Amino acid sequence: MDLMESLRARAAADPQRVTFFEGDNPKMMRVVGELSSARLAKCCLVGEDEALHRVAEEVGVDLGGIEVVDVCNEEANEAFACRFEQVPGCPWKPKAIRRHAKRPMDRAFMMQRADETDVAFGGIDCSTGDVITAGQTIVGLADGVDVISSLGICNIPGWEGPEGSLLGFGDAAVCIDPNPEQLASIAIASAETVRALLGWEPRVAMLSYSTDGSAESELVEGVREAVGLVRERRPDLKIDGEFQLDAAIRPDVAAKKVRRDSEVAGRANVLVVPNINVGNIGIKLIQNFAHADAYGPLLQGFRKVVCDCSRSAPVSELVGNVIMSCVRSQALKEG
Secondary structure: OOOHHHHHHHHHOOOOOOOOOEOOOOHHHHHHHHHHHHOEEEEEEOOHHHHHHHHHHOOOOOOOEEEEEEEEOHHHHHHHHHHOOOOOOOOOOOOHHHHHHOHHHHHHHHHHHHHOEEEEEEEEOOHHHHHHHHHHHHEEEOOOOOOOEEEEEEEOOOOEOOOOOOOOOOOOOOOOOHHHHHHHHHHHHHHHHHHHHHOOOOEEEEOOOOOOOOOHHHHHHHHHHHHHHHHHHHHOOEEEEEEEOHHHHHHHHHHOOOOOOOOOOOOOOOOOOOOOOHHHHHHHHHHHHHHOEEEEEEOOOOEEEEEEOOOEEEEEHHHHHHHHHHHHHHHHOOO
């Protein structure tokens, strides 16, 4: 059973409630239709009722069994606003609550905060910045997290590592130029994401152009400092670096370059890059030259599962991202 087949089975075993705030986009409506017909998630659409039904009819999706939250329904909006006022740590005053409840993206996140849905999903039409800002304001950050980041799961044909053809890769999408403290948070969050999603024992390599002091610069020192911070905050995690890529993933190279005991060198299953330049280029290199599938980016660091999908992703990839989000939500509930 491959990765996605395994995740589909887990999602179907305990369907999560997923609220889509861009259902008026035909591609997203197709995603909802596929998930609902396969019973992989309990789908909910938030938006203008008339527009949602029109798009559903255009793309041939039956909305029977799919809840539609009409943001134009004043009576329902008022009832929801009254419930949201009772949420502990509510971020707004009553007038602001009612204003935000009419905005599909905000309403979806408000439903999450009020425990009325498990996952909020979108990002085709809304920008990444808008999704992250709304998620931070409404859903909030997880305990101990000081930066939102992302993780990609790469399935690389021909690669045979500790997890077969799979590697975790963070952060290639959100945090532009993290300082050592932020880099440490990214490493911790990435480890927790692969543990929850894939059941791995994370072995996190902090990447650099240097391996164990083969070069010296402020860039290298920042990566080393991040490693130290992770070890202070989470001594239970297996993390090491700074490593060049080959020293992180190839046992033969690690044996030559890392002349000390390491639980990670040559056996890493999670790679953390020093900045978004490296991450973005790295992901696109393996996609284009190695024909890898890159699932995600999976946003991490929120109290609940917040999603921002790729605007160019096909329906099949979006369905996969929803499935992964559902499995993460299951793990979050299990603690």
